[in-house]
Amino acid sequence: MITVHALTDEDRELIALARRTVDENTDGPDGVYTMGAAVRGVDGRMYAGINLYHFTGGPCAELVALGRARAEGARELATIVAVGNEGRGVVGPCGRDRQVLIDYHPGIRVILPTAEGVGSVPVTDLLPESYRWTPNP
Template sequence: MSGHRVADPAARCSDPVAGALVAAAFAAISSRYVLARHQIAAAVLDADGSIHLGLHLDAMVGRAAVCAEASALSAARLVTGADLVAVAAVRYPKPTEPAAARVVPPCGLCRELLLDHSPGIRAVVPDGPHPLLVPLGELLPHKYVGTKWPAHLANP
């Protein structure tokens, strides 16, 4: 951890689901932040009301790194087959940055992955002072749909 007091971005969320997910992700990264190793945590909410956490795993070879959202998706799938309804990720500041954690949107790869596994999932994204909960599909128009799964599973 960085040693300086960092503000929880959940306080800026007006939506209670977004606030709960951001608070859970912030708590996770606050306790697990390591400079150049773990800077982002994610929280995924399933349809049964459980929150599953994931941690960003950086790597010397960038391609080997694992995003927090992918980790949270994996954690969820280990314990439930319930639909996943929402996701949020929080980036913890480096010691040289202002002491404010911030909500970050899923990267393109995570958008594809999350939509493959939960086409109706929503994501908390930064939007000025108040993060918003939006359908992830709106952030990834024209998602890739291959032939690996039947069409109704890939794009319901």
């Protein structure tokens, strides 16, 4: 059973950053796949990213935000969220993103829509019994 946590002011600030990022960089009404994401480090710093949609696939906004955080020195992350363009609101991570989050940041909280409304959950609740990748078996 998933335990959903109520949003904090910091969570709302992170959602606002992801929303600003997608609104300022959207592909417009025809870009129905444009997503923005934001991640917060344990030190409180926030990092944003936007996806590069392409019919062959492309990096999700969450992965771009994770990469940006890493490039700027953040190694421990606390919370992540993705927001769709054109007012689509908060969107949960795809399966690939969930796996990457578990592998790199198993303690991260994910903000997503739930039956109780938008809230946060530990990433481990989203992919129970997940495969844990390691370069050294």
